[in-house]
Amino acid sequence: MTTDTFYASLPKVRDFSALSDPSVFAPLPGDWLLCCTDIVNSTGLVKAGRYKTVNMVGAAVIAAMRNALEGEAFPYVFGGDGASFAVPPGRRGTTQRVLGSLRSWTDAEYGVSLRAAVLPVSRIRAEGLDAQVARYAASEHADFAMFSGGGLAWAEAQMKAGAFEVAPAPQAPPPDLAGLSCRWSNTPARHGIILSVVAHPAPGASLQDFAGLAAELLEFAAELEDSGHPVPESGPRLRFPPEGLTLEAKASRGRLPLFLRQLYLLGHCAFAALLLLSKRPAGSFDPVHYLSMLRAHSDFRKFDDGLKMTLDCTPAIRDRIRHRLERAAAEGLVQFGLHEQDAAMVTCIVPSPVEDDHIHFVDGAAGGYTQAAANLAAAFVSGRKTA
Template sequence: MSDVSAAGFQFYDGIAPETDFDRLADGSGYRPLPDDWLVGVADIVDSTGHIAAGRYKTVNTVGAAVISAQINAAKDMAFPFVFGGDGAGFAFPRAHRAVAEDALARVIRWADEEFGFAMRGAVVPVGDIRSAALDVQVARYRPSAGVDYAMFAGGGLAWADKEMKAGRYRIEPAPAGAFPDLEGLSCRWTPMRARNGKILSILIVPRPGAAPGHVAGVAHRVLEITKHLDRGGHPVPAEGPGVGWPPEGLALEAHATHGSSSLFRRKAYLLAATFMAYVLFKTRWRAGTFDPSHYIRMTRDNADFRKFDDGLKMTIDCDTDTRQRIEAELQRGQAAGIVSYGLFEQDEAIMTCIVPSVSRDDHVHFIDGAAGGYTSAATAIRQAAAAASQA
């Protein structure tokens, strides 16, 4: 990475991470992206159809691959990104544009050739977003000592997503066979069954023109409702996620990381590697400096089960009474013209992971519902809007 490119990333390095998630609802700690930064967005075309066909874990893996490719392309530079279930958003300085666009183009090609998924991708200058009277503001939330996640506000990321779906700012696929570097992308943990009733995916977005303070009030009240749940509804059990062998996501990981070698050889390697890991996690035996008990605790604590992404997203382990109270609050907010919302229930949550190194604590873990999650919650919002327009 060039010195100029490295210097450009210092903006994000300068944002102090927030440890109180509630404070992020009212805009505390957010800073506007520099004018010369850009926003990248990507999603899977017809992800709802793939979900209906039972391919949601594949959808999640491809969505997370957008971030994995950008992390590897940025080397040791920290940058803001957010996982959306069937896609992702991220931001980067102008000096890094060619590298970021190449990584995104490679993911688009890989998704097609490995899984038959059509992906959209776009890169949008922040200046264009501000010309549309919106903004991109970012904060950093630290759920544990090992990792922090970017939070987005200002409406700009959502605007970039709409522009992408309209065919603007398009990134074309890389040439055939030009696959991304997805080293570290994995899907080895078993699905996490609800312990309180259902896994509830929640998506809350501001209505156009809604006062930020009113939107923050709705978010605060929803978060308050979840506080009586174990760890705020965290879907990962306190003892950590479960393991099985062979892991359900082994084939997906092989598709992500086989590179120029054969898929068969990569699967064989992963079968052996995951068996060794399975033994260590089951016995909790240490292997050199690797402590499986510590790694499992960090996996639990690092998981991103709630985030701000131009609105509040959560995937929580929720009982019926809590779900009803949340929905009643959201119905009031929607009736008042403050927010739109989507809810989706399922029996399990899943986790897709990016692990640069098992010897460090900065591995990231994206949580979503196992049967539709955020994508289905977003579909519920679109369906409600369509119904309202026809009424």
């Protein structure tokens, strides 16, 4: 294994609960680059009702990098209001071009300010932290990266402070966002609550002790129907015209006039909706199989320097999760934030509807991870003032 093929050579973990064990994570090579993005004032955008836009921009980072790397495997994680990823050193130029283009594009198309930073993994280790990754196989055709070690959270804090910045590139061509879409309507909770959970190890806490807590939380979630998966077997809701039509048109229009791209997508969505509603194959597209893969390839839980989950949750399990986290916080083990809403949303990257490599990012529909993280930050500041 060379440093460039590090991630492609990682063994895939097929049991999600095994990811609570720190030993399944491998350290990123020291010459790799850790890259992170997030949206300025995402909490304000949530309050203004623009969380679908927030999710779209976060997923756009991943879509643009996947397209730029032309199928090369690399670790990435969707965070709701941004995304983080790692690349080998030979991809520095590509990464900086893509991120610079994205910063200008999101501002021009959506009026959203995107931060971006790139830094070497060795810089994280110089701070006494680490950046470790595992590869979770959602199926034979798609997998998701998981991060651990505290380095990603430190890098994000540095980015918000203005360090390691990738500057906007207003003269760059629009990023290639082929495959990015947000056509699905919000998916209502079937068991009372869509619960967004963000839990990070507290400063100085043992990663092994946090792993034990994460395993407990996953056991609680396992008592829910389908472990709390918020996407039903029938798939998300589909309305016509799609709520995210204009967002998708802006992401895929290139230099076309917006209304022409909207008209094209309107016809395309109408045809796709008929196929999905009929449940009958058309050519090489099987709508029933597609929906089953959509559900299997949805990232409703992840390790991202901590544990994040979007759960279709009962009030009873919500209370057990909250009480266990409150007890762990009192013991100095965890910092956490929760947010409740009545629906989940799905943002998709579908290179081809007839292939099985499509992936789907799940978040709460009314603030989700962004609001849960804001609640975590508020609780941390309150705790410091009390201390």
